[in-house]
Amino acid sequence: MSTFDPATFLTQRHTQGADTRVPLHNPGDWRGVVGTNTDPERGDITIRTIEYDDKDNPGSKLERQIAEINLYCDDDKAVPPGGLKPTRVRFSAFLDFNADGTLNWDKGMNRQLGNLLTAVGIQNKDGSMKVADWGWADLYGKPLMYRVAHKPRKDTGEPQANVTQVAPIV
DSSP, X not given: OOOOOHHHHTTOOOSOOOOOOOOOOOSEEEEEEEOOOOOTTTSSEEEEEEEEEOTTSTTOEEEEEEEEEEEEEOOGGGSOTTOOSSXXXXXXXXXXXXXXXXXXXXXXXXXXXXXXHHHTTSBOTTSOBSSSOOOGGGGTTOEEXXXXXXXXXXXXXXXXXXXXXXXXXX
C-alpha cells in the first residue's frame, strides 16, 4: 500500500523550482522516423505562421509558413543524459506558395520540403515523383536519415538541436 496522501501533498509548501529544459537530442547522423501523432495543432506535423519585418519596406511585416516535422530515434546513443527514448528533434521547412495558396513547385522553391520528400521516398532528388501523388499524412511513420547539430538560439543564447540535413536510408 502506498504512503502517498494526495490531501497532504496538495498542502505542502516547496522551496525549489523544477528544471523546464528538455535534454537536447545528441548531435550526429541518425536513423529515425517521422512521428505518427496526427493532431493538427500539437501533432508531429504542424504548419505555423511567423511574422517578421520586411527589410525592403520598413515598418511593414511579412508572413511565412513553416512546416515543422518531429523526427524520432530509438538509438541509445542519440538519447542525452536525462533524456527519454525515443528522442525527438524537429525538422523545419519554410514553405513557398503561389498567389492562389498552392505550393510553389518552380525551380528553387520549397527545397527543404523537397529534401524531406526525397528522404522519405516520395520523390527523386531531381523532383520527379516516385508516387502518383502525396499528402502530408503520407509522411507519418516514414523512415529516414537525419543530421542533428547544436547551435545557440538567437534570442536567448541557449543551445537548441536543429536538423540540418535529411536523406534516404540506404
